[in-house]
Amino acid sequence: MNGRGRACRLPPLSIEGCVFVAPGESALTKRRYGKTEVWSPEDYERAFGPWAKPNTPVDSEVRDAAPVLKTDRRASQRQQTLVGGVESLGDAELLSIVLGTGGGGAPLATLTAPLLEEHGGVGGLLRLGIGELAVHRGVGPAKAARLSAAIEIGRRAVQAASLEASPRLPDRAAVVAWARPRLATLDHEELWVLALDGRHGLRAARRVASGGIHGLHVGVRDVLRVALREAASAVVMVHNHPSGDPTPSDEDVAFTRAVVEGAAVVGTPLIDHVVVARQRSSSLLDMGLLCPKGSPRR
Secondary structure, eight states, X not given: XXXXXXXXXXXXXXXXXXXXXXTTOOGGGGGGGSSXXXXXXXXXXXXXXXXXXXXXXXXXXXXXXXXXXXXXXXXXXXXXXXXXXXXXXXXXXXXXXXXXXXXXXXXXXXXXXXXXXXXXXXXXXTTOOHHHHHTSTTTHHHHXXXXXXXXXXXXXXXXXXXXXXXXXXXXXXXXXXXXXXXXXXXXXXXXXXXXXXXXXXEEEEEEEEEOOSSOOOXXXXXHHHHHHHTTOSEXXXXXXXXXXXXXXXXXXXXXXXXXXXXXXXXXXXXXXXEEEOSSOEEETTTTTOOOOTTOOOO
16 A cells, blocks of 8 residues: 555565566566565565455455466476476477576567477577577577586486496497487587497597588597507597588598508507488498408407
């Protein structure tokens, strides 16, 4: 009530996952009031009187001025997550949880759906940097950094899980299964050397070069250094093609043959060179472009 006995318009308040909205205003209006205060039901009753309780007869003027209770959509998502786990949520809902709030005066739902649609789903977001995410309406640098960090945590978790299991890589399919989650969605080329033991178990995986969209610079000794340092019985090279076409280039073939010759000298044969893209892959061994001498029987 104001000094003349008339009801005052009250700013929205957050209470146990709900939003109290002043008459004639939407839930989004609460952003204009700065940081939202969180009150308990008892605090709310003491501050605003008995009409805060349901089914209490009050003066119509006071009732009209009382805030309207609306369910907070984010509270519903949190409840769904607690009950069914994050795996029960869709891509847009997961993205909403990571971003936390909307921006630019737009609801969060109108931010996540176009973002996913524009970039072809979650896989497309993996190829975006912080700067590219930040330019989207309602995202900004802070949310872009938060989303990039969440993506990087997921990527590292996949890498850590595969290394803990010490996977065996006896053939092209196993190499592709290892490489695709790490390399297929990148927007630049990376070359990795996989050091294997005598049973094709993965001893170590090392990135030896990172380049641009159309290639990278690497020497034969970079590959052989990993083979010798990790005491590998054999090595496999694997790199990605951001273009989506896994066909080896002439440079890929020439470099591979140079590594084959060098690896034969040090006694650690190169047994395959696999190229991965988003949907397909290729193997220089399967294509007859690689004939390492003394390689372990596959």
